[in-house]
Amino acid sequence: MPDEGPAAGISVCPVRGLPEFRPGDDLAGAIAGAAPWLADGDVVVVTSKVVAKVEGNLVRVEPGTDREAARQRAIDAETVRVVARRGPLKIVETRHGWVVAAAGIDASNVAADALVLLPEDADASARQLRAQLAGLLGVGVGVVVSDTFGRTWRDGLTDVAIGSAGLPALLDHRGDVDAFGNRLETTQVAVVDELAAAADLVKGKLAGVPVAVVRGLSLPVPDDDRGTRPLVRVGPEDLFRYGSRDVVPTRAPAAAITPRAGALEAAAEAFRTATAALPEFPVVFRYGPEQDAGEDDVVVDVHLSDVVGPATGLALGAVIGVALVQLHAGGWATRWEPAATFGGASLAGRLWLGAPPPRG
16 A cells, blocks of 8 residues: 655555456456555556456457467558558557557467457546546546557657546646746646656566556646547657658559648759759759649649750659659658650659648
8 A cells, every 4th residue: 555654755556466357357346446545636557458458459369370470460450550660570550549569469468369459449448447446436536548669769668658537648838937937838748658657667567567556646637638649749740750661662642632831842852852862863954833733832843954865764753753752751742743745845744742631
């Protein structure tokens, strides 16, 4: 039981004596029985694995089936976008919005005939567990569902929050002023991630302790409890959308182009990069929107200045290819339409670029 003394600070306490959970088990009842000392304001941190187990979010590995092959199929089924890959390792975006190795599918601490997926909706699971604990113990607690993630450019793993309820995911300090009079412009603290990592210090990976309680924080219950959704960085804010090996295979011509300001500047930067990267493919051309081509922010016409021939066409194709990939990496939707015939005309083709379609 946590120390009830008057010393200020935060305590992190493991919840021991919990069973090996199976589909259909009463997770809230087990936690209430093992931790009757829960109090208002405590934060209950539960590993996602037990949440997924009790909810039955498992993949059965049939007898005689290669477990790794089954895991790879499960990863593909849970993936909406491959961010990077190296051999069998894949960093992917799951349908929940998380970017994580192997789609968060776990083959540890589970029987050999099963794989554990991430919970279907960990925020909903956290809300349900919070309500059940309130009914069983009469306490208002926060709940965090945690999972183990790697970190870009850092070795080692740490637990982060993939679900939460009853507490803010982010503590927003933007607009606050520090002790030196500096106004904070971007500081948002992922408090639920910090709680998940702190709880893992007492849960561990091999001790069989899937639940911990953090006590001593004073966090408001948000009026609009959005769970962990505020943590997901998408769209233009995602500066690392693709791994370096995966920019090319993820690019595809866009069927529809939505106008987006700054297209000509983006095209100019892409062509500068392409010509600098390919000095062995010299080509002289000019580009810019034609007056009769429609919206300036949608189309860029590329005209050859050299005499058209096989070498010129090869050089231009190389430059256009690199420019398209560069624009794709910068978050632009693109489509290249070559001129129907060169026949002495200077128009080589037309580059359409704009905003990518909204993500579902």
